[in-house]
Amino acid sequence: MDTDVLVIGGGNAALCAALMAREAGMRVLLLESAPRAWRGGNSAHTRNLRCMHDAPQDVLVEAYPEEEYWQDLLKVTGGLTDEHLARLVIRASSTCRDWMRRHGVHFQPPLSGALHVARTNAFFMGGGKALVNAYFRSAEALGVEIRYEAPVDRLEIEDGRFVAAWSQGQRISARSCVLAAGGFESNRDWLREAWGRNARGEWPSDNFLIRGTAYNQGVLLRHMLDEQQADRIGDPTQAHMVAIDARAPLYDGGICTRIDCVSLGVVVNRDAERFYDEGEDFWPKRYAIWGRLVAQQPGQVAYSIIDAKAIGRFMPPVFPGIRADSLPELAQKLGLDVATFMQTLDSYNAACRVGQFDHTALDDCYTEGVAPAKTHWARPIDTAPFYGYALRPGVTFTYLGLKVDDTAAVRFAGKPSGNLFVAGEMMAGNVLGKGYTAGVGMSIGTAFGRIAGRNAALAAQGRPAMAGAVQD
Template sequence: MIDVLVVGGGNAALCAALMAREAGASVLLLESSPRAWRGGNSQHTRNLRCMHDAPQDVLVDAYPEEEYWQDLLKVTGGLTDEHLARLVIRASSSCRDWMRKHGVHFQPPLSGALHVARTNAFFMGGGKALVNAYFRSAERLGVQILYDTPVVSVELDGDRFVAARTASGERIEARSCVLAAGGFESNLEWLREAWGVNERGEWPADNFLIRGTRFNQGVLLKHMIESGADAIGDPTQAHMVAIDARAPLYDGGICTRIDCVSLGVVVNREGNRFYDEGEDFWPKRYAIWGRLVAQQPGQVGYSVIDQKAIGRFMPPVFPGTTADTLAELARKLALPEQAFVRTVEAYNAACRVGTFDHTALDDCHTEGLAPAKTHWARPLDTPPFHAYALKPGITFTYLGLKVDDRAAVHFGGWPSPNLFVAGEMMAGNVLGKGYTAGVGMAIGTAFGRIAGQQAAAAATTRNVDHASA
């Protein structure tokens, strides 16, 4: 019998498999996708948010624990478990050497419009390179890997894991198990059920795009909740970004993001603004905009800038709509011309331009305008004008399984002795809502490593018990 069964193939699952194998356990990893699509959402990532008290290798200045915690507290609105959040934050300061040991490389600090050279360590080659490095290391260490093997249910004896059952009907026993099979963001039916119908009679989820993997159907998550595992989180809360409306339904990844929101205005299909575009730095606030757009008519928005913004943000993959006048732009976007022009002119008139600095929370703001724009407010007065149609893009959902600092799955408030969970399946313990760049990988890395250690220890204890029986 295998010691540790790991269900999933993304960052958290791989961290668990590697840690369990390093602890001496035999490990079998089951990945639901084909080999070519392995890695879950981790293949679309770029970086890890890291605490550090002084400059370190690829990180500049300092990003101490308390600042990291305050950033997380702000974006979640307090919907976070402080004990588990601080565990993640502290673990983020010391994991890079272990990651390097398993073949992950980091690139030199970034500068410019991303504002993350101080807070985030970027993977050389992105998430795909990280996932491939971990799989190579796992294979080298003797971890068994099966692809095209989705797990649909687990067999329990009370709160103890006994076996997993695959979609093909195979029953796989193990002495302990780590669940790291992702959320339910690619299950369109579940998203539709969770979001329901809005006051306009629309089903918002019908217009969602999935930035991440198509394989995160949430089958195992739903099974665990129905089997009595303690759940946490709101099924409508997610890492949801405003992305290019022309993005594919699945696996668009990072390149579909539109990063110029803070440099202009965003309007809905009625030509009206609906939120403060300059609330905070983009890495801290970009993941609120998908939900904001999801609440607009037709679940669509339009990010509008003028020529002054060009060169100040990461350019999107697809070119935007351009026009020499606001009225022409409205016609090209099929927006109500008078309402759109009136909105932009009211914004322009309300701008109080001080010293513009997109690398700081500057003093350029609006007065007498609702909603206000609190930073980086400059009139849109320099043609050509550019616009990008936006739709909600879900990366991962926050509904998950409740855990403790041992990553144990709980049943009726009590931790399982040999069933653990990591990654998106438990991220809602730390992320009740909101997001800040790189924190998902921090959660997956911290709890993946913890789950792997604990699963190996549980398997060893079980072996000892059987030997002495």
Template sequence: MTRSEDFIVIDVLVIGGGNAALCAALMAREAGASVLMLEASPKEWRGGNSQHTRNLRCMHDAPQDVLVEAYPEEEYWQDLLKVTGGETSEHLARLVIRASSNCRDWMRRHGVRFQPPLSGALHVARTNAFFMGGGKALVNAYYRSAQTLGVRVRYETPVAGIVLDGDRFVGARTESGELITARACVLAAGGFESNREWLREAWGRNDRGEWPADNFLIRGTRFNQGVLLKDMMRAGADMIGDPSQGHCVAIDARAPLYDGGICTRIDCVSLGVVVNRDGERFYDEGEDFWPKRYAIWGRLVAQQPGQIGYSIIDRKVIGRFMPPVFPGITANSLPELATRLGVPVEVFMRTLDSYNAACRPGTFNHTILDDCRTEGVVPAKTHWALPIDTPPFYGYALRPGITFTYLSLKVDDTAAVRFGNKPSSNLFVAGEMMAGNVLGKGYTAGVGMSIGTAFGRIAGTRAAAAALGRPA
């Protein structure tokens, strides 16, 4: 039975409620299609992970409204190539990059506001446009616009599976057993980052006998269980990506299990040192600017004993990074700090003494890749290497915080779901469910919103064309 509410027949069904889903719904409605969105969460938690975002990475060849200087296509591509280690589709990545240069006017028409460039510790005024009010404001603006345009939204309606006729979409079966049919469909229901059992399966047991995934915190929504991703896998859809890869950030170990969001991120890592629970450093904290490297630190911490690390700084760098929501553990001496953190004092002091002795004089400047570095210590610290010697000292316990997973449905530039390398004529995908085509590993700030916006708009346009029998 089809529940159509105000529609005799639904043209486009959009499954999901975040940025990509909303972009798809708005584009489909603007193209003249009737649209129904199914959001698994209650209304107050709508928006998926998008409610926790802050910005969009944007290509621009000259200063543009809230963006300073220039961030050309080739530099954007090289930044993405570096963080992914080449595990990306250049064709789709460049599609996203180019789309990021011309989407903001459309976003503004749907109520999204951008804030002027801010000085501070993120150093991304050149590359990223920040949403006024953050991701929650963006999501709310899109929902208001959708309501005005006549898009219908049903909350608390999780979908259990997709009904197909070969490679064609027929309908969606809700968890309550209802079948909702439509002429075309966009899947934008997120990854599987909130599914603990799937995370355990993906990460397995390490050589210490631990299940690393058991210590992961989920930065975003609890509703991204990967149900439709798994359903599409069972249906034989083409897949891409490593299930253990994802946007995984080092966050405050005191963060809640779900929905801690951006304020739980620890942004002082590049300005100090990070030790594991044994008191040993394990990676170059000053490898590159924090917005280009913050997303590797969750995975690095996940590989440490007990999946925990400790970011250590002193008074000299206070005020040079975005403060987290929880204050750090403080002490007037390094041995006292080690004791308060529960780290072996002797090893901790040997690590800090070796690091301090290895710091070479330079001109410290946290806004550039400066010449403050270490010599003769492993791992090296390439930039911003200052001795940690000025009390009070601060320590922040770190845990891996999963934002979203990269196992994805394989697509081309039409956003169509593919079966045996054949694109479906009426089933499309956007957002986290296909982001692994561009992000095989790694991350750089704002690119997830770029992917979701680009492919949400493509998927919505294509779905409307398929539903209405028009050329795409």
């Protein structure tokens, strides 16, 4: 065997798996498709981990119990989640931080202000880039062999068991393997295939931007689903999809391109009409539905409109908004029909029933007699200067993946493999059928990365996989 445990991928889930297997005494080889400078996949763009806790706990304030976490996840997924696996992730999120710290990850003190997540999420000092760099340093120090620019395009599998992987014409054999190579969000052809054409013969997905890595082409995922006939889960059109600045780059724009003022104003489409409740819930619980909402609008574009009262109440994006001293001027600058835009804004302003505005709570500022309603934080947009941000769908990662159980084993015709495991975006659809809530992707990747690494080590020793989360 070339190694005991082969890990395919270079993001959070892959690194957690590699570290777990190495800690168990295995020889570990990790293959990262990106160059060293772009290592880490989408994990390099992350900022935090959603964590269950029953009382104040180091960097987390108050409490965020299991049932509340579960209800938050249940709400955003609309029930499209495996409760057993979801609760496994939730419970694992409460105990993983000490292990992360042992591998060099640092957490920053609780945040306050516009993000409202000091209670539910632990933030990485230095963000996701610092986290993946810490894991890579720890892996190298422990003796994990790492190869960059080493994409894997196919596997040899016999009777449901991993035999070898092929990378750039080289055959690599191992006693067990962990797949953690990400989704297919960077593959423009696959996005076209998934989303299809609209009634006008256009490809909606051509207007999507990719928030993260350009290296998640889904080659290995396609191979597993189509050629190896692994059990699948998820809708190929479902993804963590965020409304981002239309001026963002095609790849790797990251967090700074997100537009976070949606709940403080109104959003209109290309026809200058509102289409969804901007104040439905706190922004960290709703930001990830807005990419899909914009994707369903004409031309896959929308415009977030705020006035001077909103300034200073949201995380500013990398690009400044389009500024105007009047609403008609703003409509002109955004290329929207002025008459329709003013009708929309006048109707909204007249419908506002302003109570005690408080963006840190589900306040009593709402609309009445206008559709769609705005449930909270509804205030007239009437104070100059006015600002507009053009929005496009920003895809973070896709949810189509491999079906698993609580051993993280890849399944073939319902039967779990004895030595092939999966973690991260390649299986996140088991927990995320649709929707998203901040930090849960890292919770899934950390929990299942560690499970996959532990069980790959057991398989390399000829021992059966263990069900459930890793117990520290």
